[in-house]
Amino acid sequence: MTDISRRSLLRAAGGAGLGLLAAPALAACGSSAAAPVRSGNVTVSLWTHDPGYVKTFQSAAKDTKLMRGSRFAYSVKPTAAAGSDVVTRMMAQAVADGDTPDLAGLIIDQFPRVMNARIAENLFVDLRDTVRSFGDDLLKLAPYSVDKVPYALDSDNSITVLYYRQDVFDKYKVPETVETWEELLEHGERLAKDHKTSIGMVSTGDNGAIVNGFNQFLLQRGGGFFNASGELTLDSPEALEVLEFMTQGVRSGALLALPDPYGAACAAALKTGRLAATAMPNWYNAYGLQANVPDQKGRWRMRTLPRFEGGGHVGSTLGGTGIAVLKDKPHTQAALELLKRVYLTREGQILRYNNGGFLPTLQPLYRDPEFTQIEDEYLGGQRVFDVYGKAAVDLPVFYQAAGMQILIDVLGGPILDALKGRTSPAAALKAGLKAYRQQVKR
Template identity: 30%
Template sequence: MRRVWTVGRTLIVGVLLVAACAGSGVRSEVSPVTSDGRGPLTLATGRDLTGYLSDVLADWNRTHPAERVDLVELPEAADEVHAQMQDSLREGSRRFDVLNIDVAWTAEFAGNGWIAPVDRSRLPVGRLLPSVLDTATYEGRLYAVPYVTNAGLLFYRKDILDREHLSPPRTWRELADQASALSDKYGMQGYAGQFLPYEGLTVNVTEAIQSAGGSLTDHDGRVTVTSPEAREALDFLTSGLREGWIPQEALTYKEENSRLAFEEGKLLFLRNWPYVHALASAPGSAVAGKFAAVPLPGLEGPGTGVLGGSNLAVNARSAHPRSAADLMTYLLSEDVQRRVLTEGGLPPVWAPLYEDPALIRRYPYLPALAESVRTARVRLKSVDYEQVSLAVAAVTHGALAQRTTPAAALDRLDRELRDILASRHP
């Protein structure tokens, strides 16, 4: 059973109201708790692929010399970031004050008492995309501050589709037909996502199931992966690999592998996150100026993505929760949110930025992204989500690799998910 840390006393903090645990006997790797909750901070995040966050924090440090932030970049892979954060928090460590966490981890971290609640009334709710607050809640309470949102997009070779007088695919059938015919004609690979067995595959499979009208669980928490819709979704992906318009290499792809394959001109179609746009448009990219992005296709029309992104949370054991709250306010400000997009290439959570004509000219995918975020669904909110994700990825990868049938894989997944979710909610 997981250790649950009890939140001891509530501190009223500057701009945000954060409940923080004072706790005794916890190993301290930073300065001791101060009476006013202020002092230097450590921000933990996954690897910053564009390097923008260091500059954003440097601006904070220049104006807050007594509350300087040290940035700790963990590995690129989400699973490794999760493991390192989880280990530190489970031990009751104060090593990290603020954590930039995947939206899928909010429920786990909150349910275990590792992160402190946040006062919703202090957030600029009216300026945020409507869906992002849901990713930061657990059991009706806000435990994090939305920072970056995300939804998968279909990147495609616009130059080739224009040459063939084709519109980008809106359905799976159109995607399969174009990927198969054009890959042969142009000597390229057809379509890829992230199909290595990790969280990326869980997202890809969940997107496919949702885009066929299904789900992993229903509103009451009952497992629904043996539905006809889920079967059709897994059939679609496995048939792509069997028929060859999804290359076998895709079974080893994470985000960066697949991004590089597209950027090097090997792929016609790529499912990935919006950060790809900035990197694939940079000097030296073989596809700069030759691609565009649209919402993901689905069974009979535009698909339904998985809401991604990251939230900022305060370690419940932080020595300086008031400074941590102020830092989160700064990172949620409109100026920083604009830099999240323009310097980081990441989707901000401020809704007005998606309607800014100058930004749309610079980032023409913004309208498609806004629509994708609007229709995307939040991942399963469970303290056991990490186990759920591991099961989905491991079992469905067997079907994609043709080691088992989609029907057998989904039957096995049904049993495993029931066992995982029943262990805590009998």
Template identity: 35%
Template sequence: MAHTHPQSSSVRTGAGSMTRRGFLTAAGGAAIGAGVGLTGCGRSEAQTPKSSGPVDLQVWTNDPNYPAYFTYWAKQLNQRPDKRFDYRISSLIQSTDQVVTKLLTSYMSGTRLPDMPGFEISQFSRLQRDDIGGQFAVDLRKEIPHLDRDFYKARIVPYSSGDAVYGLDSDMCMGVYYYREDLWKKYGLSTDFETWDDLLAIGAKAHRDHDVAVAAVSSNDITWMTMLMLQQGGQCFGADGSLQVDNPHTVDALKLLRRGVQSGAFMDLSNFYGAAGVAAMNAGQVIGYIMPDWFQPFVLQLNAPKLSGRWRIRPFPRFTTGHATAVWGGTGFGVTKNQPGTTAALDLLKQAYCTREGQVQRFLKASYLPTMKNAWQDARLRKYESKYLGGQRPFDVYGQIVEDTPTMVTSPYWDVMNARMTIALSETMRGIQSPERAVRDAADSIRSQMAR
């Protein structure tokens, strides 16, 4: 999936080479803004990783839950009589784009890199251009035995560049349907629907009779378009790097979203995560959501704590073809190579993310679904009851669909695709263009930019 620019001048580093254009594009101009020169930039001299003793690991991420979880495991390892390292964890919490921008700037300026950077899935695409990630990140496929056997492919592929894997995802990010059980009962709505057409019909009636919506979406966010497309079996990009977003499933996803909004079954929110979205959630105007698993702990519970016990989950409705679920989001943690903390960081990541106990504890402490297959058999998870979901056992639902989780192929041109498909989505929802024409025009524009 790496894309090269053979006519561009190269930046030479101790780890190899990359194009000047590729690095600046990935950095978003950070090098210029920081006053960093390109001549001789990069970490020209590798540092020897420590093999034992005190080590101060830096975790860079957008979510404080991650360093808290790594700190938990660092303390566990520190207490072992056969410990190799004496861990101390520090963190830098930044927006998802700034984590990668600061990482690239640090690399180019020769300053300290984070030992364990967290790559949000859309930002990871910046490291795929010219395989920039390979300049400073450990290839985890070479370090973790049986990676492809033990982990779900759906959460390995998005953090790959060529054959290398630079991040381990923290969550399955599986989509389910959330619904307010109390209001569905109050309005006499059946939750035993099978297809998306069934849900649209129920939602249209609920809107007419009770002025509520069975889902909320946003016409300026491709989350729902992409999930509905992925569920049917489509992809934005192919494994060979080709653009594939102009597939029939994308058109069908846009048609479904437009029908839902036009009928009132779906509420179109300009700021899904903002004040309007939270108000609609708490007022009972939206009685269902089409969202990934992380929506419950990090959106519902945080913004609607008084609704605890009233929500339930169930699998997505089905299309005639495709999968039982879809995916959206994710944060993959990697390890920077040739650093004093490289070996210690690998040991910590392996314990926290590559053991059954680590995967179970990650859910119990941070609410992230296991990405290792064997953790799904753990009795603590299978018997886990969610207070917020009214005592429902979420793994009864997630366990039905995890084996059918589709992957989401990423690309160095993800940001280009995202921006142009957002326009296509908006124009479709506003009736400016047909779904077919909007997708075709967007794909032509994206391919034109990919060819530059």
């Protein structure tokens, strides 16, 4: 295909809202006329929202042990942008036949934007051959897969655990080994009534935060929004049970309703002791607890999540960023090798943890002494991989679909109405499902 005809096709795709990026002819076209670089000095461009990924890849490029035997001598050129802007600019550049990155950091809730109309297929390297030898040992591929084809590798396993104030639990006689959420909610109701202290939180702010909080519990319970085929599975007994659990917790005070789990109100609740426990992913340790209550060092601990009486898992997940390789570019081969070294080797995963605290996505590493001996001083010197290891072998699988963002938009309001007592959980889910089905038909 000539450059002129290719540009014409891409610009036509842009006029149709990028949907025609899926045109079959595009798959046969490279995104650059330059010959692929197969060895030597190479500068790989990385677009990301998070400086932690910049630090990780730049450190990896300079790590002689990690890069031993490579045909490439790497440098990494980062471009910082908001998470949504990375995807928007990348697709716009592809439409304009412009300068797309070699590596793109795709926040997990932005990936559904490329799941429609074969956009992911036409932009990113198919990673099936890259990951095949790892089998089930490689975690969190599902959220970045389209028709079971993976297009990105997650940077962090994002394991949700229960953080809790050990001193508060001891003082108010809440057992640290409570087995179920239902039992913990009973203790939480007592603490809320007698001491104005909650043992968890739910978001009442924007749609994304509201739905993410709900999904975190839903995945743990064994449910989900979609299945592997992209079919909606929200109309389930598990979804109703979880929303009833959340509304009951808010009503009793066991769960604290906050507009933003990362904002000023949450920080105040942590500082005053109003919030003495919360179910959040591993990264909340640094960005939520240590950032807001550094003076509470040594008082917090973590454990696997209490189970739901009805079943499910002892772990859940929330968040993540997948790194994708842009296809048919001069540096595609070099970028793919760099990604494999940093994300699919023991040494690379150790480097990622040391640079950004990113949990391994290779399951065997949860038994590796390099990780199991790690102690967290903020958590009283606790060996955190004793907890992460138990959760990693019992994590739910999170499936996404092209309609994920529509679902978030239409479900947030009804869930909020249920949490505030303006409607029942059953009516809220019914309203969200109806609105979603109406939207996806258009």
